[in-house]
Amino acid sequence: MLLSGWGKFVRWLLVLLSILVIIIGINLILDGVYGFGTFSTTQMYQVAKDPLIGVLIGILATALVQSSTTTTTLTVTAVGTGIVSVPVAIPIILGANIGTTITAMLVAFSYVGERREFKRAFTVAAMHVWFNVLVILVLFVVELLFHPFRTISGAIATEITLTTGGSLPTSGVMTKIFDPPTQLLGMNGLIGSIGNPSISAIVCLVVGTILILISVRAMSSQIRTITAATVTSIMDKVINPENSPKATILSNFWSFILGVLFTLMVTASSVTVASMQPVAASGVVKQKPLLGVILGANVGTTVTAMFATFAIVSDQGEFAIQAALIHLIVNFTGALLVLCIPQLANVIIHLAEKTANLTARSYSITLATIVTAYVLVPSAVLMIYFFI
Incomplete structure (x- = not known):
């Protein structure tokens, strides 16, 4: 769809x-946390101290809201308030990486009735799944044992904080711009007029979360419309087999860059992966360039959480930066390993193809398995953990 100059201007607005x-949503969450009381809010996150539970929370939350960006942004915000520590945030963020893979699998069901196209589309979704699962299994274990990502991100975050004089360079501007609407809507304004401080604080948390969720989706939709024609043209040039007959290191690299840039524009890795499925279903593109795009999408999706740290002006801002950096470093490290080790890429593609062949045998069993793995099992484990 081609847009007029005026149409693009309106969409960019x-x-x-x-x-x-x-x-504003982030600031309302911060306002709600301070109004609710640090101790009370911390109690809500105590359950996430177990790494496995943290991963399940990330999977479930992301599967339900269909946005890892929302989950990671809220988690980084929670770190910025001081109610969640960086070690607690890491499993939640990595769980969000897995939770976001449900979207492409559900999109693959649009090819039900055409088993060949379904298998090709589901292979793309499965590559997304297997990459993230393998990254969690390997890098998460490494982090638990040796803490390399926490150490590196902590050093970078400290350097950023020292360089900017103890606060982010935008903190003063952010306060001047967003403090008035927060005061108007938050605990000292409209929501605070409810009367009961605890209820008002909870409303602040809920409203802030809803604003972030809606805004991320709206931004993704508008940017996707603006860039649709351009991105499609670039995709054809980068991953079209006529221009790249073999999945060489160079073509994989450019596919990776494409995945990063496209995801930066649409602010959602799931959108990038889902956009690859029609290309895959047509059967004209090989798997390795598509895997490169998926790897890039996993890196590009980390930027929104990094952006969120600029809205956090509390003393915990350094730790919020660290949490966002860990997301970036883990995803980039995983992508780099797959790009540099062809055998690892082959394993992911092989597992994805086997998974797609298996799922094509029964659509209903596949759908039931997805819902069970992403929603029912995490929910059941969390309920047991809470009440027993």
């Missing part, structure tokens, strides 16, 4: 508005 609303 909507993107800017979405960004502003995201920051």
Whole structure:
């Protein structure tokens, strides 16, 4: 769909508005946390101290809201308030990496009735799944044992904080711009007029979360429309087999860059992966370039959480930066390993193809398995952990 100059201008204004609303949502969450009481809010996160439970929370939350960006942004915000420590945030963020893979698997069901196309589309979704699962199994274990990502991200975050004089360079501007609307809507304003401080604080948390969720989706939709024609043209040039007959290191690299850039534009890795499924279903593109795009999508999706740290002006801002950096470093490290080790890429593709062949035998069993793995099992484990 081609847009007029005026149409693009209006859509970019909507993107800017979405960004502003995201920051207001973050500030409302911060306001709600302080109003609810640090101790009381911390109690809500005690359950996430177990790494496995943290991963399950990340999977379930992301599967339900269909946005890892929302989950990671809220987690980084929680770190910025001081109610969640960086070690607790890491499993939740990595769980969000897995939870976001449900979207592409559900999109693959649009090819039900055409088993060949379904298998090809589901292979793309399965590559997304297997990459993230393998990254969690390997890098998460390494982090638990040796803490390399926490150490590296902590050093970078400290350097950023020292360089900027103890606060982010935008903190003063953010306060001047967003403090008035937060005061108007938050604990000292409209929501605070409810009367009961605890209820008002909970409403702040809920409203802030909803604003972030809606704004991320709105921004993604607008940018996707603006860039649709351009991105499609670039995709054809980068991963079209006529231009790249073999899955060489160079073509994989450019596919990776494409995945990063596309995801930066649409702010959702699941959208990038889902956009690859029609290309895969047509059967004209090999798997390795598509895997490169998926790897890039996993890196590109970390940027929104990094952006969220600029809206956090508390003393815990350094730790929020660290949490966002860990997401970036883990995803980039995983992508780099797959790009540099062809055998690892082959394993992911092989597992994805086997998974797609298996799922094509029964659509209903496949759908039931997905719902069970992403929603029912995490929910059951969390309920047992809470009440027993």
